[in-house]
Amino acid sequence: xxxxxxxxxxxxxxxxxxxxxxxxxxxxxxxxxxxxxxxxxxxxxxxxxxxxxxxxxxxxxxxxxxxxxxxxxxxxxxxxxxxxxxxxxxxxxxxxxxxxxxxxxxxxxxxxxx
Numbered sequence: 001x002x003x004x005x006x007x008x009x010x011x012x013x014x015x016x017x018x019x020x021x022x023x024x025x026x027x028x029x030x031x032x033x034x035x036x037x038x039x040x041x042x043x044x045x046x047x048x049x050x051x052x053x054x055x056x057x058x059x060x061x062x063x064x065x066x067x068x069x070x071x072x073x074x075x076x077x078x079x080x081x082x083x084x085x086x087x088x089x090x091x092x093x094x095x096x097x098x099x100x101x102x103x104x105x106x107x108x109x110x111x112x113x114x
Contacts, residue, residue, distance in 0.1 A: 008039050008046040012060075019060045022099055026058050026065060029101045030108045037112070048108070056108045064092040065099070071110040081107075 005011035012023045023046070030048050031037070037048040037055060045059040057068045069089040070081060080103060084091040091107070093099045 004044050005041055007041060011041065011046050015060045019065070019095060022065055022093075022095065023058065023060050025099070025101060026067070026104055029104045030056060030058070033105045033109050034112055050112055055111050061092075064094050066093070067091050067104060067107060069111070070107060071114060073110060077106070077110075 005014065008027060012020045012027070015023060027039075027046065031039075034048055034050065034055065037050050040047045040049050040054075042049075042054050042057065045057050047057045048055050059066045059068075066086070067090070070085070070091055073081070080100075081091060084093055084100075084103075086092040091103075
């Protein structure tokens with residue numbers, strides 16, 4: 001995206017339909033577990049905020065979608081997130097493979113609780 005999107009709708013609309021569908025489902029998933037959050041664009045990517053603070057960001061790319069940051073969790077959480085981890089604070093979900101929306105929801109919930 002060449003210019004900063006005005007809102008999450010504009011951000012998602014800038015992607016091909018297959019990627020936009022995944023981004024929209026990530027958006028719905030996060031909104032479902034963070035009903036009091038507001039949507040924003042921060043760092044040029046979709047962001048959910050609570051009480052004036054960024055909680056979780058997501059982004060689309062050519063071959064994956066990403067979620068940021070990733071909270072620390074117990075051993076079971078770490079095992080679940082490990083296949084998607086791309087650095088300490090990022091997970092990448094490959095396009096063309098099932099997206100673990102339950103994990104997206106859990107990450108958003110954990111971030112909101114910290």
